[in-house]
Amino acid sequence: MLLFYGLTLLALNGNSLNVPKVDPGPLCWFQHVCLSEGDNKLDEVRNKLKTPMECYNECSKMTACKFFTFRELNSHTVCELLTRCNNEGQCSDDQKCKSGPNDC
Numbered sequence: 001m002l003l004f005y006g007l008t009l010l011a012l013n014g015n016s017l018n019v020p021k022v023d024p025g026p027l028c029w030f031q032h033v034c035l036s037e038g039d040n041k042l043d044e045v046r047n048k049l050k051t052p053m054e055c056y057n058e059c060s061k062m063t064a065c066k067f068f069t070f071r072e073l074n075s076h077t078v079c080e081l082l083t084r085c086n087n088e089g090q091c092s093d094d095q096k097c098k099s100g101p102n103d104c
Contacts, residue, residue, distance in 0.1 A: 022104055024056050029100030034069045034085035045079040052098035055079035059102040069099040 022028045029052070036044075042065055049055050055070035059081050067085040071078045073096065091097030 024053060024100075024104040026098075028104035029056075029098050030085075030088075032088035032099065033071075033091050033097045034067045034080075034082055034099040035087040035089045036069065036080045036082060037087055040083045040086065042081040042083060044081070047077055049079045050077055052100075055081075055098075056100065056102070056104070062102075065102050067099060067101055070097065072096045 042062060045055070045058060049058060049070070052068075052070040055068045058079060059065040059068040062081060064083055065081040067082040069078075069080040069082065071080075071091070085099065085101075
């Protein structure tokens, strides 16, 4: 019985072990875009990061960053580092916008 209880707790709280769910990338990232509204934006990096993966990595470096949004428009890029993803938006070109959590 004690073993069952311990395994149940581990299953419910497995994330505390920092075990990756899936590799960072399209399998982990959302179909929608997280919008930066109000006080959920920690930082914005313009034209320095060139891929969604670089934006994800930047978010992963910050403890307070829980989500990211990467956008590319006419060879300009924006990486938004966010505390939450409450509101969801759509992108006209899926290849140009990506959002996801910092803990894939």
